[in-house]
Amino acid sequence: MADEAARRGQRVAFSCSAVGLSCMFGGIWLGDREVLEASGLESPVLSMRICSLLMYVVLFAVACRIVRRRRVDVRLFLGACSALGLALFAAGALVVLAVMPQLPADCVDRRLAGLAGLSLTKFVGAPVSVWLACAFALLDRTAVMRACALGMLGAFALYSTLSQAGVAQLLGTVGTVGAAGLLLVCSVALCMTGTELSPRTASRRVPPGALGAAFAAPGVVKRPLSKVLTPGYAVAIVLSAMMLGFLRNGLEVGASAVGDPHADPASLVALVALLAVALLWKGLRTEHVFYGALLFATAGILLQPVLSVAAPGASGVLCGLGTALFEVVMWSLVVWVARNSTDAFVAAAAARLVAVVGHLAGTAVVMGVGLILGSSLQDTLHASGLVVVLVYVLLLVAQLGFSPQLQVPFLSPPVADADACGASGPASQDAEGGQGEFADASRSESEADIDRRYWVEPCDAVADMYRLTAREREVLELMARGRDMPYMGETLCISRNTLKMHIRHMYTKLDAHSRQDVISIVEEARQLS
Numbered sequence: 001m002a003d004e005a006a007r008r009g010q011r012v013a014f015s016c017s018a019v020g021l022s023c024m025f026g027g028i029w030l031g032d033r034e035v036l037e038a039s040g041l042e043s044p045v046l047s048m049r050i051c052s053l054l055m056y057v058v059l060f061a062v063a064c065r066i067v068r069r070r071r072v073d074v075r076l077f078l079g080a081c082s083a084l085g086l087a088l089f090a091a092g093a094l095v096v097l098a099v100m101p102q103l104p105a106d107c108v109d110r111r112l113a114g115l116a117g118l119s120l121t122k123f124v125g126a127p128v129s130v131w132l133a134c135a136f137a138l139l140d141r142t143a144v145m146r147a148c149a150l151g152m153l154g155a156f157a158l159y160s161t162l163s164q165a166g167v168a169q170l171l172g173t174v175g176t177v178g179a180a181g182l183l184l185v186c187s188v189a190l191c192m193t194g195t196e197l198s199p200r201t202a203s204r205r206v207p208p209g210a211l212g213a214a215f216a217a218p219g220v221v222k223r224p225l226s227k228v229l230t231p232g233y234a235v236a237i238v239l240s241a242m243m244l245g246f247l248r249n250g251l252e253v254g255a256s257a258v259g260d261p262h263a264d265p266a267s268l269v270a271l272v273a274l275l276a277v278a279l280l281w282k283g284l285r286t287e288h289v290f291y292g293a294l295l296f297a298t299a300g301i302l303l304q305p306v307l308s309v310a311a312p313g314a315s316g317v318l319c320g321l322g323t324a325l326f327e328v329v330m331w332s333l334v335v336w337v338a339r340n341s342t343d344a345f346v347a348a349a350a351a352r353l354v355a356v357v358g359h360l361a362g363t364a365v366v367m368g369v370g371l372i373l374g375s376s377l378q379d380t381l382h383a384s385g386l387v388v389v390l391v392y393v394l395l396l397v398a399q400l401g402f403s404p405q406l407q408v409p410f411l412s413p414p415v416a417d418a419d420a421c422g423a424s425g426p427a428s429q430d431a432e433g434g435q436g437e438f439a440d441a442s443r444s445e446s447e448a449d450i451d452r453r454y455w456v457e458p459c460d461a462v463a464d465m466y467r468l469t470a471r472e473r474e475v476l477e478l479m480a481r482g483r484d485m486p487y488m489g490e491t492l493c494i495s496r497n498t499l500k501m502h503i504r505h506m507y508t509k510l511d512a513h514s515r516q517d518v519i520s521i522v523e524e525a526r527q528l529s
Contacts, residue, residue: 001512011194014143016194017135020187021151021331024128026158027183031089033163034177035121039114045248046367049360051119055126056353063130070272074345075197078131082188085124089184092120093177126262126352128187133331133348135194137339141511145286148332149278156262156324157271158183163263222342223520229337229350237351238358239391240290240330243297243323245362261320264313272319285508289328297322330355340511455481458526462510464523472506475499479515480522 036044051320052205059081066072095117103110134256162179171179191197232459247261261267300307300318307315334351341347365387455477463473471492489499512518 010140010143011432013135013139013194014147016190017132017139018147018151018154020132020135020190020194021182022154022158022188023157023190024132025152026123027180027187029159030162030176031093031121031180034173035093035096035118037116038100038173039058040100040110041114044118045363047115048118048122049245049363051122052356053360054123054358055123056349059126059130060349060353063346067343067346075195078127079192079197081127082124082131082191085127086118086181086184086188088123089181092117096121097174112314126190128184129352130348131191133334133338133352134344135191137344138336145284146278146282148335149284149289149328150275151330152328153271153275153278153324157268157275160262160268160271164265164268207330223340223524225341225347225350227520228341228347230348234354235328237354238361240326240333241355241358242362242391243326245359246366247319247323261316264317266313267317267320267404271324284426286329286332287465289325293322293325293329296325330358336511454526456524461525462521466509468509472502475502475506476518
């Protein structure tokens with residue numbers, strides 16, 4: 001009965017997280033489109049990116065302060081901020097759509113009103129997205145990637161559906177903003193359901209020790225934020241988020257629906273096909289999505305001169321699909337940080353802040369290239385697209401291991417033959433280390449006892465927690481000790497390819513991406529024991 005209840009709870013959490021993500025981003029993008037076109041600002045998208053960045057900076061600072069005090073249930077805090085954000089979204093939309101048309105054109109008050117309205121509508125995104133990232137962190141590790149893919153691709157499909165010419169004309173500006181607000185309300189309600197926050201639980205007094213555990217996923221060894229959100233990992237998030245900032249650069253605000261690749265019916269069909277793949281592919285991994293995103297984005301940008309003649313609009317559709325898949329990758333990175341950090345709330349806020357930096361960077365690349373070249377819109381987009389493709393090619397090269405300075409930790413790295421990280425500890429010497437015979441039986445027993453406590457018991461605990469097979473547990477201990485692949489293959493009497501298969505399976509179960517991650521997990525288990 002308990003296992004059935006747990007499975008039912010996971011299904012509810014999975015559905016709430018995926019649908020909530022679709023509603024949130026679908027609502028935000030719809031609202032942004034209408035508000036940006038009506039704001040009358042010279043660089044509305046750049047202003048929007050800066051406003052979003054400021055909102056996330058404030059939320060991250062407040063999150064750090066709240067976690068240090070340990071007196072507030074973070075679910076209640078995020079719920080209150082989300083409710084306030086919904087009210088400000090309505091107020092900002094009212095300013096842009098109702099107050100601004102009453103002001104004289106090309107006056108300072110009109111521009112200030114447009115900036116104020118735009119800023120008000122952006123407040124809701126920060127708390128709701130952080131809350132959703134924390135909700136995703138509670139999912140079973142086998143369901144996280146599929147939920148990320150279904151949620152983000154669903155958001156793009158929803159936005160594409162409501163952006164079709166007939167639907168947009170039927171709803172009108174006010175109707176579209178109203179639909180965006182309704183989607184945001186649904187997202188907040190799903191956040192409450194997914195994190196088990198109800199009026200009854202909200203009024204219940206929570207013990208101080210449980211305040212920080214509201215988003216603690218069971219069966220995950222937690223690490224400090226600095227060991228999870230490393231500089232290389234932050235770079236990976238920024239680069240994954242750049243594509244959205246590049247495609248939605250603000251140079252074509254106010255253009256017809258043809259200027260938005262996601263408003264193309266072909267884009268909607270392709271997004272539905274990708275949704276079907278994500279739904280049916282239970283072994284979906286982040287690297288699969290990354291390679292698909294890179295393929296679509298580079299094909300759309302590099303083949304643009306040919307496609308513009310052979311199939312007009314195809315280049316935009318391919319870039320749009322690449323954007324959607326890169327956003328899936330970005331969101332999975334954010335969830336991984338929240339899931340593996342000691343405090344999911346602060347970690348999610350920090351990771352989302354880094355992602356918003358990536359969105360701003362993508363927009364800045366296009367505008368910077370335009371300022372440097374001073375050329376036409378089409379030439380600017382093509383030149384900046386080549387810059388973005390170059391960045392992603394460098395990212396791919398780094399992932400393949402040719403550039404150790406820029407690690408891409410969210411992909412399963414190639415398993416190196418050499419010992420990448422030596423182990424430290426009382427049992428780090430192997431049998432052929434030149435130590436000779438033991439001096440006496442008492443010393444043998446002492447070293448055996450130390451070896452058991454320092455290596456065997458922590459590795460047993462990790463294997464039990466993550467349900468490793470017996471062979472994967474042996475690989476875990478050898479890797480934690482710092483052994484290289486030839487030594488592990490000879491010790492376990494298995495081939496190199498079989499060993500690599502066990503390592504990949506172990507990485508998947510541990511939610512790890514490198515040898516150092518494995519060592520850190522074993523060290524955490526050792527400290528807990």
